[in-house]
Amino acid sequence: MTGILSTRLLKEGEKCPYGEEVAPRISGTNHQHFFCVRLDMQVDGDRNSVLEVNSVQGPRNKETNPFLNTFLVEKTLLKKEADAQRVINPLSNRHWLIANLDKKNAMGNPVAYALIPGDNVLPFHYPDAPLMQRAPFLQKHLWVTPYNDRERYPGTMAS
Numbered sequence: 197m198t199g200i201l202s203t204r205l206l207k208e209g210e211k212c213p214y215g216e217e218v219a220p221r222i223s224g225t226n227h228q229h230f231f232c233v234r235l236d237m238q239v240d241g242d243r244n245s246v247l248e249v250n251s252v253q254g255p256r257n258k259e260t261n262p263f264l265n266t267f268l269v270e271k272t273l274l275k276k277e278a279d280a281q282r283v284i285n286p287l288s289n290r291h292w293l294i295a296n297l298d299k300k301n302a303m304g305n306p307v308a309y310a311l312i313p314g315d316n317v318l319p320f321h322y323p324d325a326p327l328m329q330r331a332p333f334l335q336k337h338l339w340v341t342p343y344n345d346r347e348r349y350p351g352t353m354a355s
Contacts, residue, residue, distance in 0.1 A: 232333055232351035240299045240307045246340045247271045247295055250288040280340030284313040
């Protein structure tokens with residue numbers, strides 16, 4: 197993200213499957229960028245919950261849905277830390293709400309902050325690749341955990 201391309205020199209006539217030729221005999225290497233951001237949220241207080249939101253097709257019922265074009269929004273409370281390791285799904289417009297279920301907004305809904313993922317993919321590394329062993333947080337897009345002062349730096353391995 198510095199604007200400096202990671203390159204390698206190609207032999208005359210060589211094609212590299214791991215990059216794109218960006219100049220004669222110069223290959224720009226395929227690569228990914230990884231970011232880790234820790235959010236310690238307090239949405240209108242410290243009693244917050246996380247809900248996963250997915251859009252799904254409405255009922256296939258010609259009486260209530262005559263044009264078969266409705267869709268619903270399903271919200272699922274992520275109750276346990278083990279259930280709150282999630283991957284994005286652009287096909288369902290998946291996003292997450294950090295909500296204070298005890299406080300309501302003007303419309304009577306819980307106050308919430310939306311985490312809306314952008315374009316993203318998981319690493320193309322094999323699970324046993326050194327990077328995946330060194331940075332296991334890369335296995336999921338979202339990890340929800342209760343606050344623990346010993347886990348303040350999620351992008352580093354505990355010693």
